[in-house]
Amino acid sequence: MAYPTNPIYKLVTTVGITTDPPVVTHAQIQEGDVTMLFPLKEGNRYYDEYKIWCDAGNTAEAAD
Amino acid sequence: MTVIRPNSISGINSITANGGDINLFRADGTKADIPIVNNITAGVITATSFSGSGANLTSIPAGNLTGTVADARLTTVSSSKLSGALPALDGSALTGVGIGTDGSVNTSGIVTATSFVSNTPFSNRNRVINGGMLINQRASSYTATGEEYLLDRFNHRTGSGFTFDTTTTQSTSAPDGFTKSLKITPDSTQTPSGSHNGMIGHLIEADNLLGFASGTSSAKSFALSFYAKSASQNNNHQYSVQLSKKNSGGTYYYQNRSFVVTSSWQRFTVVFPADTSNNIATGNGEGLRILWHLSAGPDDIASAVTSWTSSNGNHAVTGQSNFMDNTSNEFYLTGVQLEVGPVATPFEHRSFGDELIRCKRYFNMVADGSEARSGSSRSEGVIGNGFFWSSSRMMVPVKFQVTMRTPDWTLYKKNGEYRYYANGGSNQTCTQNDIGLNGQEGLNSAHLNITNISSSSAAGMFFVHDVNAALGFDAEL
Numbered sequence: 001m002a003y004p005t006n007p008i009y010k011l012v013t014t015v016g017i018t019t020d021p022p023v024v025t026h027a028q029i030q031e032g033d034v035t036m037l038f039p040l041k042e043g044n045r046y047y048d049e050y051k052i053w054c055d056a057g058n059t060a061e062a063a064d
Numbered sequence: 065m066t067v068i069r070p071n072s073i074s075g076i077n078s079i080t081a082n083g084g085d086i087n088l089f090r091a092d093g094t095k096a097d098i099p100i101v102n103n104i105t106a107g108v109i110t111a112t113s114f115s116g117s118g119a120n121l122t123s124i125p126a127g128n129l130t131g132t133v134a135d136a137r138l139t140t141v142s143s144s145k146l147s148g149a150l151p152a153l154d155g156s157a158l159t160g161v162g163i164g165t166d167g168s169v170n171t172s173g174i175v176t177a178t179s180f181v182s183n184t185p186f187s188n189r190n191r192v193i194n195g196g197m198l199i200n201q202r203a204s205s206y207t208a209t210g211e212e213y214l215l216d217r218f219n220h221r222t223g224s225g226f227t228f229d230t231t232t233t234q235s236t237s238a239p240d241g242f243t244k245s246l247k248i249t250p251d252s253t254q255t256p257s258g259s260h261n262g263m264i265g266h267l268i269e270a271d272n273l274l275g276f277a278s279g280t281s282s283a284k285s286f287a288l289s290f291y292a293k294s295a296s297q298n299n300n301h302q303y304s305v306q307l308s309k310k311n312s313g314g315t316y317y318y319q320n321r322s323f324v325v326t327s328s329w330q331r332f333t334v335v336f337p338a339d340t341s342n343n344i345a346t347g348n349g350e351g352l353r354i355l356w357h358l359s360a361g362p363d364d365i366a367s368a369v370t371s372w373t374s375s376n377g378n379h380a381v382t383g384q385s386n387f388m389d390n391t392s393n394e395f396y397l398t399g400v401q402l403e404v405g406p407v408a409t410p411f412e413h414r415s416f417g418d419e420l421i422r423c424k425r426y427f428n429m430v431a432d433g434s435e436a437r438s439g440s441s442r443s444e445g446v447i448g449n450g451f452f453w454s455s456s457r458m459m460v461p462v463k464f465q466v467t468m469r470t471p472d473w474t475l476y477k478k479n480g481e482y483r484y485y486a487n488g489g490s491n492q493t494c495t496q497n498d499i500g501l502n503g504q505e506g507l508n509s510a511h512l513n514i515t516n517i518s519s520s521s522a523a524g525m526f527f528v529h530d531v532n533a534a535l536g537f538d539a540e541l
Contacts, residue, residue: 012500013500014500014501014502014503014513015457015500015502015503015515025501025503026500026501031212032207032208032212033478033532034476034477034479035477035478035479035496035497036474036475036476036477036538037475037499037500037501038474038475039472039473039474039505041472043349043470043472044470044472044473044474045474045540045541046474047472049211
């Protein structure tokens, strides 16, 4: 699965033990040679940056 | 003149001169010593010796006094009469010896006491984690243009979209008593404009700052110290350091100072005054940030701010140099210490293990394929034991070595090859994009969810499988 470069964020689902269908709880971004998978939670610094990016009118790639 | 030449005169009570002095002469006509005189009002008396009471002697010059003064004569000596260097004294019986509130004791000897009581801590003084730059869990080299963590707990920061295009490494150049430093160098030349910023940052968790008592009448000063140097190319560059405290309402109060680096290591010390007015937030969020400004646009450069001032921005000091003006520039940083009180004490060296454990609260590298021993044929690092929830889905619980700062951490997946081994040695590889979570993240453990695989086994083990792969948990501020 190729990671998208534009948009830079991709939403990710959590596959819970009892969760069916999966729900979107995370997003991920590529930083150099590292993929950062972060929760959509206030206080997470990646989420805070993601929120600013979304507020600027951007939209992340949908989850698989 | 009347001359009397008797062999002996006795019974005379008074000789009165007739308009002059009375002189005594020997038989040969020379002036004789005066044997007995009761009251001489003028002239000089010399004698082989003097005897009798000296009770009425006055105005004796101090230089004419020799010999030893009996101890009994020294009952009260005024302090104003004591001056000059003291001789070697045995002070074992001294009592009531104290030091004024503004005094200091300096000695190259050893001081012992029944107890020492201090207003500032004797241990755990340094609120900066990894100030000696020993811990570097993520990578051997960092190329960055934006926000990114580097050596543990120190991050690469930009402001207003500045292209802070640099490479950072853990250097072995260090001042005496240290072995490592953070080294950063530009990868391209850049000229900051407007509110651009290029910085190295260190953010401190709020609950680690309680000793400063900010916002109370007992507030303490912030003593910041660090070692820094430049390359010869940027010798004498002036940079800035900013201390920003975050209060419980989310507002920052800052001060800043400038410092001039040279190509030799220097220790810089800045004592920021106590702040009795503005508190520091509590909890596991950010409480304070230290920013080393290496580049700044003109809108963010002004005179040094020496009182606590409200601003959430980045502020450099007038005279700020541009670190990004030459790719041969270098900036080295180590020995970073922030402590309670008005004095910067020697750097508090903690053990490698102690420092590593502290770092893992903020970033915990669980497995790194590049850490295999030299000569090893494999680059496998164990992530954890797992089980197959279904034939296409493996679950791998991971227990953290240290409680993370927050359960809302970020999963760090270095791009590379990962592999599971199942019963009987069957195996299958996957990539970082096949590693997810199953909703059971916490402060002390995670539950990885591995997809895009297939297996008929019940259980197996999950590894990083090449030098590029690494997996960790990021709870940095």
